[in-house]
Amino acid sequence: MASLTTRLSLRPLLLAASALLVATGISGGSTAAAGGTAAPPAAGVIQPVRTCPSLASLDLASVDARVERAAPVTRNGRDFCDVTGYMSPQTHFQVLLPTSTWRGNYLQQGCGGLCGSSVVSLDDPSRTSGYQVPFRPVSEGEMVVAADDQGHAGGGGLWAKDDPQLRVVFGYTSEHSMAVTAKRLISAFYGRGPAYSYFDGVSDGGRMALDLAQRYPADFDGIIAGAPANNWAALIGLLETWQARANMTAAGDPILTAEKMPALHAAVMKRCADRNGVLRDPRKCDFDPASVRCPTGANRDNCLTPREVRVVRDLYRGPRDAKGRHLYDGGQPYGSELAWKGWLLPERGDTAWPANTFGPGLGLEYMRYLAFWNNPPAGWDLRDMRYTKKMHDRLQRVGGIYNATNPDLEPFRARGGKLIIYHGWADEAIPPFGTVNYYRAVTRAMGSTATTSSFSRLYMVPGLYHCPCFQPHDGDPATAVQFLPQLTDWVEHNRAPGTVTLPVTFKTTGEPLPALTISPFDPSSPDPAPAGLNSNYRYVGLRTVYRPSNQLWCEQRGRTMVCGPEERP
Secondary structure, X not given: OOOOOEEEEOOOOOOOHHHHHHHHOOOOOOOHHHOOOOOXXXXXXXXXXXXXXXXXXXXXXXXXXXXXXXXXXXXXXXXXXXXXXXXXXXXXXXXXXXXXOOOOEEEEEOOOOOOOOOOOOOOOOOOOOOOEOOOHHHHOOOEEEEEEOOOOOOOOOHHHOOOHHHHHHHHHXXXXXXXXXXXXXXXXXXXXXXXXXXXXXXXHHHHHHHHHHHHOOOOOOEEEEEOOOOOHHHHHXXXXXXXXXXOEOOOOOEOOOHHHHHHHHHHHHHHHOOOOOOOOOHHHOOOOHHHHEOXXXXXXXXXXXXXXXXXXXXXXXXXXXXXOOEOOOOOOOOOOHHHOEOOOEOOOOOOOOOOOOHHHHHHHHHHHHOOOOOOOOOOXXXXXOOOOXXXXXXXXXXXXXXXXXXXXXXXXXXXXXXXXXXXXXXXXXXXXXXHHHHHHHHHHHHOOHHHXXXXXXXXXXXXXXXXXXXXXXXXXXXXXXXXXXXHHHHHHHOOOOOOEEEEEEEOOOOOOOOEEEEOOOXXXXXXXXXXXXXXXXXXXXXXHHOOOOOOOEEEEEOOEEEEEOOOOO
């Protein structure tokens, strides 16, 4: 990919957001993007200097944006100016500006999946996790909060089919554009920019978070990247599709269904969880699916048939080629089994599978409409997928738009930025092993563990799922997750986070446990000795995907989009 330059013809009326931002000379962060130098921390409440409705006529042409509506609203018992609009070409946004409670800071929220929604949340700081607990300054209206739809409305990937520009907006420009636009609105409404700017995102939002630290290091003072989907091309194109293909008969029917998961999970926990019912690190687990094989000729929900044993093994190991080489960082982690329902497994009798399960459905949309410059033929489905190193490398050609795998965070560190990454060890949607690989690559790029820990932390949370998707809990154990207090304290008071305590709200087994205590992950620590199916991965992209300057930058030149590895001017 290092020598790739791609030219793509676009519709003449569309202008690339990235190129326009370059042309206007707008930089990120709370300096020029806010219309001046960064504002000092506020001693108290900051009042607006103009009315809310007047923002509807604010001229944002210099940042390629337009306000469509600005109206007073009440949320959580607090008063806001609710501003909605769009950024060229069609990225819709929402910004909530407190009218009597703002204390000077800004929070931008990420999204999930292929996005398509711009609605902010005052209760979930990331807006999409489903488990982050409210952060008081957000829920009580002390921060400006904003979000966007990443360039399109609605779900699925059809919007990207014939529009490379919208792929670039989704891939990396939308969040920078949102930061620039929101800070301009803040400056206009309050007469000053934010003192500190924060970003909180999970999943695709975690990918956005890392992308901002890598591509736009001046946009935010503090960033939370939760369960980041940063190795996007291999994750969505290979892992998510593999989870269906590994479970598919020649006729396209599922072999393994969700009814088997309670017994499988219980067996895993019995083998590998500690006395408190916590599976601390799936890499240390040596559970063998064959240990719960059904008696010959039997097929019950409390055991696995021989074919199901094979499927479970393949899910734990992840996508591989014919030579056994791993095409992604890993597979389903031990301890995640209860979360497979709905994400990758159907219930018995489900005739709409795999398109109606989230992971394979996401992979199908990606492969059809976003993965290649030239889309596959109409009618392409998951049975047409080939799991080869050639396919892995081919996906990386356009993956450079979406991937957030550049480990060189020196510009972000040098500016004083702080980064907290966290990931659940039981994440069924984005296996945690890729985050470990990325953070180790950051440490190599930064030169030492000490330099890396001077501005960043990684927390690996035992038992945490990707989300409470299709089940009532966010993990086993389920926890109340929050990292914004630690991040804001680090940014504003230079108090680096250490061990964190997360209250336990549910678990299936073991002695009572009120909370999990989690220390920062040490990237210099070696992997545990190979034990079971979550160890000894050998990802083919380990040295090529996680490297400096591996991302594509695209620029509009007349009617042509030019994409290459060099950074924008």
